[in-house]
Amino acid sequence: MTDNRSGIEKELLSYLPKKDELTGNLISSMEYSLMAGGKRVRPMLVTEFAKICGGSEEAAMPFACAIEMIHTYSLIHDDLPCMDNDDLRRGKPTNHKVYGEACALLAGSGLLTLAFEAASSEKAVSLNGTEKCLAAVSVLSQAAGAQGMLGGQIIDLESEGKKVTVDHLKTMDAKKTGALIIASAKLGCISAGATRAQTDAAVKYAENIGLAFQIIDDMLDITSSTEELGKPVGSDSENEKSTYAALLGLEECRRISTELTENAVKALEVFENDTSKLRDFAYYLLNREN
Amino acid sequence: MTDNRSGIEKELLSYLPKKDELTGNLISSMEYSLMAGGKRVRPMLVTEFAKICGGSEEAAMPFACAIEMIHTYSLIHDDLPCMDNDDLRRGKPTNHKVYGEACALLAGSGLLTLAFEAASSEKAVSLNGTEKCLAAVSVLSQAAGAQGMLGGQIIDLESEGKKVTVDHLKTMDAKKTGALIIASAKLGCISAGATRAQTDAAVKYAENIGLAFQIIDDMLDITSSTEELGKPVGSDSENEKSTYAALLGLEECRRISTELTENAVKALEVFENDTSKLRDFAYYLLNREN
Numbered sequence: 374m375t376d377n378r379s380g381i382e383k384e385l386l387s388y389l390p391k392k393d394e395l396t397g398n399l400i401s402s403m404e405y406s407l408m409a410g411g412k413r414v415r416p417m418l419v420t421e422f423a424k425i426c427g428g429s430e431e432a433a434m435p436f437a438c439a440i441e442m443i444h445t446y447s448l449i450h451d452d453l454p455c456m457d458n459d460d461l462r463r464g465k466p467t468n469h470k471v472y473g474e475a476c477a478l479l480a481g482s483g484l485l486t487l488a489f490e491a492a493s494s495e496k497a498v499s500l501n502g503t504e505k506c507l508a509a510v511s512v513l514s515q516a517a518g519a520q521g522m523l524g525g526q527i528i529d530l531e532s533e534g535k536k537v538t539v540d541h542l543k544t545m546d547a548k549k550t551g552a553l554i555i556a557s558a559k560l561g562c563i564s565a566g567a568t569r570a571q572t573d574a575a576v577k578y579a580e581n582i583g584l585a586f587q588i589i590d591d592m593l594d595i596t597s598s599t600e601e602l603g604k605p606v607g608s609d610s611e612n613e614k615s616t617y618a619a620l621l622g623l624e625e626c627r628r629i630s631t632e633l634t635e636n637a638v639k640a641l642e643v644f645e646n647d648t649s650k651l652r653d654f655a656y657y658l659l660n661r662e663n
Numbered sequence: 664m665t666d667n668r669s670g671i672e673k674e675l676l677s678y679l680p681k682k683d684e685l686t687g688n689l690i691s692s693m694e695y696s697l698m699a700g701g702k703r704v705r706p707m708l709v710t711e712f713a714k715i716c717g718g719s720e721e722a723a724m725p726f727a728c729a730i731e732m733i734h735t736y737s738l739i740h741d742d743l744p745c746m747d748n749d750d751l752r753r754g755k756p757t758n759h760k761v762y763g764e765a766c767a768l769l770a771g772s773g774l775l776t777l778a779f780e781a782a783s784s785e786k787a788v789s790l791n792g793t794e795k796c797l798a799a800v801s802v803l804s805q806a807a808g809a810q811g812m813l814g815g816q817i818i819d820l821e822s823e824g825k826k827v828t829v830d831h832l833k834t835m836d837a838k839k840t841g842a843l844i845i846a847s848a849k850l851g852c853i854s855a856g857a858t859r860a861q862t863d864a865a866v867k868y869a870e871n872i873g874l875a876f877q878i879i880d881d882m883l884d885i886t887s888s889t890e891e892l893g894k895p896v897g898s899d900s901e902n903e904k905s906t907y908a909a910l911l912g913l914e915e916c917r918r919i920s921t922e923l924t925e926n927a928v929k930a931l932e933v934f935e936n937d938t939s940k941l942r943d944f945a946y947y948l949l950n951r952e953n
Contacts, residue, residue, distance in 0.1 A: 390814075396814040398821065399814060400809060455768060476820070482771075482813060483808055485776065487808055490801070490805060494801075510783040514777070518680075523773045524686040526769055527689040527766065527769055528686065530765050
């Protein structure tokens with residue numbers, strides 16, 4: 374899965390402003406989290422869907438970077454003391470532990486803002502044209518906003534310590550993590566000028582792996598070790614959060630996430646180009662151990 | 664100055680998602696700050712520059728709303744405990760005092776994101792076309808980002824308790840408050856399809872009133888009463904911040920802000936349409952008491 378990871382990371386860095394004496398700490402703080410070893414799941418989805426819809430990885434890259442910036446911002450803010458208050462992320466100290474709360478707050482907002490700079494950049498426009506770039510801005514803002522990811526985060530916050538249903542969890546996750554994953558698939562389709570049928574299939578794939586991803590995350594919180602996971606194990610149950618694993622048990626979670634993965638892979642059938650990477654990716658997510 | 668304020672507020676509300684049971688608190692929190700009685704300086708600049716450049720207020724409105732959303736987000740985050748830790752804003756409890764820190768954090772990010780939804784909305788596109796909307800996204804993201812407003816905020820944070828020069832303050836303010844004010848002028852020009860000369864003059868006006876605005880803010884922090892100002896007086900000196908007023912004295916501040924206002928008014932000479940509202944506005948800012 375990692376064959377274009379260094380390409381994504383190189384391009385991510387290219388959008389960061391140069392560090393000057395006065396704002397250097399802010400840029401360093403943004404770079405710290407952007408380069409903290411993420412799996413680059415979302416950028417990969419953007420570029421892969423672009424490619425199987427007849428587009429190019431190069432053209433899709435600015436959008437791939439934009440979605441990864443938004444994902445990274447959400448992690449920085451999520452880790453803040455007033456949110457999950459986490460000290461570790463991917464095995465490293467969280468942004469606010471290194472740069473302080475105020476700088477971490479600004480760095481998160483900086484990455485959210487930079488996503489829209491990337492999607493409207495000269496590079497993005499020269500590779501995709503104005504219309505596709507504006508469509509990307511629209512998809513990004515809706516997925517990241519109050520009806521998307523942020524909506525999922527407020528549901529998450531207000532569910533804390535409450536017993537909730539599986540349907541409630543699904544609604545929350547469809548927004549909290551699903552929205553950005555679906556947006557990734559859509560962005561690839563936008564860059565490639567995909568057909569409606571291709572876009573629908575891409576969204577279906579994304580919806581299914583999105584939910585599977587979250588269910589597996591819950592399971593890993595129980596089954597994995599801190600070293601493997603890169604964050605404290607059991608933090609969900611410590612924070613009194615209802616999880617799929619707690620509500621359904623590990624076995625049922627395994628069954629559902631397998632079914633979702635198979636649905637995702639089935640959705641790939643409409644594409645004429647080689648979809649093996651996206652198929653392998655779905656199974657990789659299912660079988661990952663961190 | 665208030666003749667189109669209700670129009671702006673109505674349109675601002677139109678971009679907020681409907682409140683549902685699950686995400687209602689987040690939307691309410693966004694609405695609370697968006698409707699907390701701001702002076703709507705930035706939207707006014709957008710629509711006025713659009714009009715004097717031959718555009719329409721209606722077409723400029725989505726961009727006017729976008730810049731006000733970004734301004735409002737910056738206030739919410741600025742008031743948070745890890746930043747300025749303010750309890751009052753415009754005479755009302757700050758967002759986090761009413762909705763809690765976590766919700767206020769999300770509401771701020773929600774408004775930043777909503778700005779890009781507004782600028783890429785169907786309405787914005789039907790009134791301005793794709794190219795102008797993408798140009799607006801570019802201007803908004805650069806002004807709000809690490810080289811603009813957020814850069815100013817990190818400089819502000821790192822200057823706390825330090826003796827700094829007037830030039831340092833100017834650099835900080837050009838980013839912290841100047842960037843959004845200049846962006847407002849540019850957005851009006853973009854919507855109207857202004858000429859290069861018109862845009863340059865608009866930027867010059869905005870640069871001058873932007874700095875004047877900040878110098879006057881410093882002065883009001885010393886000379887005004889809590890009731891007039893709507894926030895605790897003397898909060899700058901309590902937080903050990905270097906200000907123009909502290910460095911230059913009130914008299915010199917008055918002289919400079921008058922000179923800046925006159926420069927701003929002079930920049931309006933290139934426009935053929937009636938610029939009396941922008942001229943009056945510059946003097947209104949100079950003479951305001953809160």
